[in-house]
Amino acid sequence: MSLIAKTPEPPYYAVIFTSLRTDGDNGYQQMADRMLKLAANQPGFLGVEAAREAVGITVSYWSDLDSIKNWKENSEHMEAQRGGYGKWYSSFKTRISKVEREYGNE
Template identity: 70%
Template sequence: MSLIANTPTPPYYAVIFTSERHEGDHGYAAMAERMLALAAQQSGFLGVESARSDVGVTVSYWADLESIKRWKANAEHLEAQRLGKERWYSAFKTRIAKVERDY
């Protein structure tokens, strides 16, 4: 299985989540695995790519802005967001971009 998302012909959207984590896991790995499985079930989800070093970068790909809004409002995802603010992240930022070309 490739670690690079197999995205369709543009246009589509990318949600870029960058973060700095506190020391320790504190349930992070299990929640990250659950969120990936849950996102994959959402209408409009196209794939994800992720890397972590000093800064974590996760890029998820979506068919449209409405799919992104539904994912942001998902009850389990809202709980993960709350825990991220409380337990896991010392800093984070989310950016949304329209992909107009890929090659």
């Protein structure tokens, strides 16, 4: 998997998940790997980029708002969300944005 997501021409949507982790892994990496595989099979999923250091930032890209809503309501994803509160994250925030422009060198 590429470190930089290959996204289509805008517009599309970005879900930005920023977090502070709790101490220890506590099964985090296994769950993160499972959620990535699960998300990649969801209709509307376009790609993901992540940096996990002192502050974790994961950006997933989606074709439309309905796809984001369906991912949020996925039963296995909901189970992971419930497990994450306090177990893996001491603090987090999710932001949803519409990408209207992109540029760079590939």
